[in-house]
Amino acid sequence: MPVIRPMTLDDVRAAMELTGATFDDLSRRMGEEPEPPPPDLDAAALRYRMFVTQDPEGSWVAEDEQGLAGCALATKREGIWGLSLLIVRPGTQSAGVGSELLRRAHAYASDAKGRIILSSADARAVRAYSRLGLDLHPCFLATGTPKGVTAPAGFRVGTADDIGFCETVDRFARGGARRSSIETLLAMGQTLYVLPERGYAFFGEESLRTMAALDEDSAAAVLRGVLSRVTGQTRVGYLDAAQQWAVPVLLEAGLDVRGANGLLFLGGDVGGFHPYLPSGAFL
Ligand SMILES: CC(C)(COP(=O)(O)OP(=O)(O)OC[C@H]1O[C@@H](n2cnc3c(N)ncnc32)[C@H](O)[C@@H]1OP(=O)(O)O)[C@@H](O)C(=O)NCCC(=O)NCCS
Known part of the structure; x- marks a missing residue:
């Protein structure tokens, strides 16, 4: 089982690579064209850096002997909590790592008045978000x-x-x-x-x-x-x-x-x- 620990700025590049690999794998499983990688990696890294520096309580990684195995990023501003990212390395999925990362990132919402998640169509994501007591909103x-x-x-x-x-x-x-x-x-x-x-x-x-x-x-x-x-x-x-x-x-x-395919989950x-x-x- 990977170790779960707070994310640091040194994890940013590995987290970005894992994001690309995980969503490419999801697209393939859904029969969709993978998204092109971000054109400017330094600009894309600013998103990850913001979470580590401004939302340390919402920023978690899972790590094992192969490196980064997962990442969860959650934000909280003026009482509104939101999950920005939840990924687990394709070969390590369905073993409880995502649930554990989500549990930590969601603890950051304990004093939030509202909660937002934009879910992928991954059945595990939908199950995990619904379990947080959020309402499901179908989207077009x-x-x-x-x-x-x-x-x-x-x-x-x-x-x-x-x-x-x-x-x-x-x-x-x-x-x-x-x-x-x-x-x-x-x-x-x-x-x-x-x-x-x-x-x-x-x-x-x-x-x-x-x-x-x-x-x-x-x-x-x-x-x-x-x-x-x-x-x-x-x-x-x-x-x-x-x-x-x-x-x-x-x-x-x-x-x-x-x-x-995507669903919106809202609470509070x-x-x-x-x-x-x-x-x-x-x-
Ligand atoms: C979504 C994701 C983060 C979940 O992490 P994970 O470690 O694979 O999932 P877990 O093992 O923690 O399981 C989460 C839930 O799905 C269930 N589950 C596990 N494998 C499953 C499967 N093959 N089909 C359906 N449900 C499954 C688990 O039982 C658990 O539900 P429970 O709490 O009701 O028991 C991970 O699968 C992933 O990275 N998917 C691709 C990227 C993605 O879609 N991320 C979400 C973006 S919003």
Whole structure:
């Protein structure tokens, strides 16, 4: 049985490699195309470093004689806990390591008011998250190349000066702000888009990373703005039934909408979780 211990900065590269190998294996098992590796490894490492430095109680690894056997990363900001990563090396899965890592990362949620997990379709993940007493929210996703979408007036690229606004919107839409996560997204080179006084989104590598708004019309406008910036194939996922406002926007942009494999698990007070699109990494 691997040893479970707190993650350190020295584990970051090995954890990133294990993430790639584990999700490639999951994609193969699901009959899906594996995700391409991140284009900028140093930028991708900032996510892992943020957890180790800012959420040490949520950052755990499993280690055996072969090296890193698993990793769990959980965040907590303004009372909102979220699981960013749970992986176990393919050859070591189904032996209880994931449950043990999750138990440690979830202990960090003991004083949280709300909990968020974006689950893969792995049956073991779904079982483990449901056992935490979270509610299961089925999701839909949209894929394709957006066509003929116009950004709303005032839609612009944001800067660090807009973080206060993002915090206000996050407190409304998801029950708590996440300043250091927003700072990390900016440091990773993801583009912040702002529709002043209405909502914001993060966009990178042709994908919408997360978005939040103060009402449904504003959310639809922010989504149109983001889709107007996409030049190729994109995928918008982890939309749950509360995000009906997104459906006409996605369909008008020519995207295909269908039921997703991934599931959203929510517990406690996470605001309305609406109008909102969570980030897999920053919840
Ligand atoms: C999901 C994952 C982290 C779980 O870790 P693990 O060490 O393999 O899982 P565990 O052995 O701790 O088992 C977790 C649960 O699944 C059950 N389980 C084990 N093997 C199973 C199988 N083949 N099919 C269905 N359930 C299984 C366990 O009994 C346990 O449930 P229980 O608490 O009700 O008894 C790991 O399998 C993994 O890395 N999968 C690929 C990446 C992924 O999808 N990560 C989750 C991202 S959100």
